[in-house]
Amino acid sequence: MNRYSSLALTGCALISLLGVSACGGEPATPAPAPVSATAAAVFGGTDLAWIEITVAMDEQLLPLLDLAPTNSSGPAAKSLFAEVKALHEDELTNLRALHTEAGLPAENQHKGMPMPGMVTPEQVAEAAPLKGAEFDTFVAEKLKAHFDQGVNLAGSEGKAGVEPRTRALAEKVISSRRTYLARLGEIS
Structure with missing residues (x-):
């Protein structure tokens, strides 16, 4: 078995541990400094799977948030969605x-994987014609699922990951997701 086959199995195992059936902070908290290419690091299977899954989840969320400036109902929702977008870009x-x-x-290999919290292109297409409060409610529902799954996955990284910077980023993900889960009520 090669490294990437092993990674795929580890990712599936990580997802299984979280009870997912499909396998096919503070808002202003600064993100950790970018990783130095010269830093020596040892990544375990959980680290590798968490990185890939979280990249896919974050990338697939951004197109939905890109709709907010024109589709959202007002300043509070637009501001919150802009903060969430900036957080994910960082x-x-x-x-x-x-x-x-x-x-x-x-x-x-996790891009487009059907799993809780993963925003799909179909959901983005469904949101595109929505305006105002209807759009805000739709996005808030998707964000709640995204944040909940992000906390679950980052918690697994915190328990089983071995690479220190990856674990530290997972801790920040847990903190930020919990903060924004609490703030979703601002727009409902």
Whole structure:
């Protein structure tokens, strides 16, 4: 079994541990510094799976948030969605650096994987014609699922991950997701 086959099995095992059936902070908290290419690191299977899954989840959320400036109902929702988008863009910078350092393949095997919290292109298409409160409610529902799953996955990384910067990023993910879960009520 090669490294990437092992990674795929580890990712499926991680998802299984979280009870997922499908396998096919503070808002202003700064993200950790980008990973140095010269830093020596040892990534375990959980680290590798968490990085790939979280990259896929964050990347697939952004197109939904891109609709907010024109589709959202008002300043509070637009502001919250903009904060969430900026947070995920910052996370992606750090996740992609870890991804590169870990030597993961360019093609993310978790992209498009049907799982809780993963925003799909179909959901983005469904949201595109929605306006105002209807759009805000739709996005809030997707964000809740995304945040809940992010906390679950990052919790698994915290328990079983071995690479210190990856574990630290997972802790920040838990904190930020919990913060934004609490703030979703601001727009309902």
